[in-house]
Amino acid sequence: MAVFCVQYVPESADEKALLWVKTTLLAYNKKRNMTINKQIELDRRYLRMAKIWSENSYCNRRQVGALIVKDQMIISDGYNGTPAGFENICEDEHSVTKPYVLHAEANAITKIANSSNSSEVATMYVTASPCIECAKLIIQSGIRRVVYSEKYRLEDGIDLLKRAGIETIYINPDEK
Ligand SMILES: [Zn+2]
DSSP, X not given: OOOOOOOOOOOSHHHHHHHHHHHHXXXXXXXXXXXXXXXXXXXXXXXXXXXXHHTTOOOSSOOOEEEEEETTEEEEEEESBOOTTSOSOOBOTTSOBOTTOBOHHHHHHHXXXXXXXXXXXXXXXXXXXXXXXXXXXXXXXXXOEEEEOOOOSOOHHHHHHHHTTOEEEEOOTTOO
């Protein structure tokens, strides 16, 4: 059986240009897809780290962890809990969360205020969908991306972030 190998040889300058555009586009898309896949993998990894970080929380009802990442460096972290100097008990005798318990996002953002870092254009990883109060803080802190894993019945926090032009990405941790 004869095998024919036909090689395309561009003739005119136009054809050459077209071939160049096609090859460049193909290479660009391949690189872009690789970058996107790498980003998703990184996002999943940081979210898993935020989940591990949430285990620091001494709250019984719910443990939430948050990380702030900039240029692939963790510049801050937080979990839900009472302010510094208060006893490490989140709930009252009726198992109701005390009103002064800080959310993980608020703890991570305020920690930056106490450092020489800046959260400008950073990404926040948080194990639960941010509430509206934390969404306000996230907007003001200059964070540009929020990656979260647990959806909350109220979506007003996420809606506010979207309105402010912040990229919000939901990742299901059970999905591989
Ligand atoms: Zn919150």
